[in-house]
Amino acid sequence: MPIVGPQASRSPGPTTWPGSIRYPLPCTRHRLTWLSFRRVVGRPAGDPIGRSTLVPVTTALPLTRVPDPAAAPALRWGILGPGTIARTFASTVLTHSRQHLVAVASRSRERGEHFAGEFGIPRVHTAYEDLAADPEVDVIYVATPHSHHRAQALLAIGGGKHVLVEKAFTRNASEAREVLQAAQEAGVVALEAMWSRFLPGTDVLRQLLADGALGTIVSVTADHGQLIGAADAARLHDPALAGGALLDLGIYPVSFASLVLGQPDTIRATGTLTPSGVDEQVRAVLTSGGAEAVLTTTLAERTHNTASIVGTTARVDLPGDFYTPVPLTVRSTDGATSTIDPGPISGHDGLVYQAAHLAQLVADGRTHSPALPPEETIGILTTTDEIRRQVGVVYPGD
Ligand SMILES: NC(=O)c1ccc[n+]([C@@H]2O[C@H](COP(=O)([O-])OP(=O)(O)OC[C@H]3O[C@@H](n4cnc5c(N)ncnc54)[C@H](OP(=O)(O)O)[C@@H]3O)[C@@H](O)[C@H]2O)c1
Numbered sequence: 001m002p003i004v005g006p007q008a009s010r011s012p013g014p015t016t017w018p019g020s021i022r023y024p025l026p027c028t029r030h031r032l033t034w035l036s037f038r039r040v041v042g043r044p045a046g047d048p049i050g051r052s053t054l055v056p057v058t059t060a061l062p063l064t065r066v067p068d069p070a071a072a073p074a075l076r077w078g079i080l081g082p083g084t085i086a087r088t089f090a091s092t093v094l095t096h097s098r099q100h101l102v103a104v105a106s107r108s109r110e111r112g113e114h115f116a117g118e119f120g121i122p123r124v125h126t127a128y129e130d131l132a133a134d135p136e137v138d139v140i141y142v143a144t145p146h147s148h149h150r151a152q153a154l155l156a157i158g159g160g161k162h163v164l165v166e167k168a169f170t171r172n173a174s175e176a177r178e179v180l181q182a183a184q185e186a187g188v189v190a191l192e193a194m195w196s197r198f199l200p201g202t203d204v205l206r207q208l209l210a211d212g213a214l215g216t217i218v219s220v221t222a223d224h225g226q227l228i229g230a231a232d233a234a235r236l237h238d239p240a241l242a243g244g245a246l247l248d249l250g251i252y253p254v255s256f257a258s259l260v261l262g263q264p265d266t267i268r269a270t271g272t273l274t275p276s277g278v279d280e281q282v283r284a285v286l287t288s289g290g291a292e293a294v295l296t297t298t299l300a301e302r303t304h305n306t307a308s309i310v311g312t313t314a315r316v317d318l319p320g321d322f323y324t325p326v327p328l329t330v331r332s333t334d335g336a337t338s339t340i341d342p343g344p345i346s347g348h349d350g351l352v353y354q355a356a357h358l359a360q361l362v363a364d365g366r367t368h369s370p371a372l373p374p375e376e377t378i379g380i381l382t383t384t385d386e387i388r389r390q391v392g393v394v395y396p397g398d
Contacts, residue, residue: 063204064341067356072099072363075359092349105124146243149166165190173382195351197255199324216291216311218291220260220307221306223304227302236299238276239396243276245278250297258376271283273392280298316329
């Protein structure tokens with residue numbers, strides 16, 4: 001999809017500033033065109049205040065194809081592991097979609113009942129096996145430590161349930177293959193809850209990439225760092241729970257690079273470990289064709305959490321936190337700038353899109369998501385396996 005260059009007109013109308021005001025022009029069903037302004041060097045005679053140094057530029061952006069999550073047909077969900085992220089998931093699903101939360105499973109009755117009470121969930125199971133066997137449940141959301149995802153996803157699939165598995169999908173690629181194979185054989189959906197993939201802005205970015213609107217991609221950068229000590233979240237520092245920055249935070253930059261560049265040809269990684277033996281911070285350089293991705297992650301500080309894609313004809317900048325619904329800025333090399341609307345749902349409420357996406361897949365009789373196909377989930381974990389190997393992180397039972 002071409003980014004349209006400067007227009008002939010040099011009369012931008014009312015005084016305005018680059019990037020501060022955008023006028024929607026008539027749009028077709030598939031495309032929305034924004035009028036923005038580009039400052040040019042020099043001030044033509046007869047323009048004492050410099051208005052005409054702002055040259056109108058139109059940039060054609062595709063519309064997102066991500067529907068309102070409230071439009072997705074309802075499924076009956078069971079929550080496996082009522083921890084931190086399960087709480088956010090439950091809240092946004094109840095606020096922004098028609099999905100039903102019908103059961104929760106916790107190893108502790110007290111935790112399960114507390115969670116059920118908070119979200120009006122009718123049934124509490126104190127064994128994960130009972131949730132998998134619950135005939136009133138269509139789909140299970142696995143929100144436990146990475147070390148347990150394989151076994152619990154297999155449990156859900158064995159019970160004939162669809163399964164949405166928190167990122168990182170499993171500890172390693174071999175476990176992911178096993179889960180996805182089982183889902184295929186059972187005819188159910190097993191989807192990685194890499195929620196950024198299902199956001200409205202990501203779909204616009206995907207279309208720009210598919211249409212070659214950025215030209216040849218030269219580089220990708222992506223960063224995710226949070227200050228998380230062992231006292232804040234023991235899970236992240238525990239090798240037995242497959243902790244570490246990479247699988248918890250770095251998985252977002254790795255997934256982002258995969259979205260843009262596909263599977264890397266080469267990987268070079270360095271990192272430092274925590275006293276407990278998981279990766280505290282990692283820097284990885286991935287090459288793919290002529291392009292390079294520079295990815296960083298850390299548990300030692302909150303960083304900018306931004307990302308960018310540089311192409312030969314345009315670049316895209318994602319402000320922090322790049323993996324949430326944020327306005328993406330598209331800048332073409334001729335100076336035109338446009339912003340991709342992040343949509344009406346903000347912050348971690350964006351988790352709802354993955355639930356709606358899975359529900360729509362089921363309604364459509366599909367088991368593979370085009371937004372995150374099984375082979376890409378395996379590819380992403382193949383990359384993290386190699387990064388971990390180079391950095392020296394091995395989990396018990398890896
Ligand atoms: N999408 C996001 O933005 C996001 C954010 C944070 C985390 N995550 C992901 O979500 C998953 C869970 O993270 P979290 O931060 O929510 O974890 P958490 O708060 O520690 O909760 C994990 C839950 O897993 C259950 N669990 C089962 N076996 C466990 C074990 N051996 N040790 C500890 N907990 C166990 C526990 O539930 P019961 O004991 O009650 O059964 C616990 O409540 C991870 O995959 C993580 O990467 C995603």
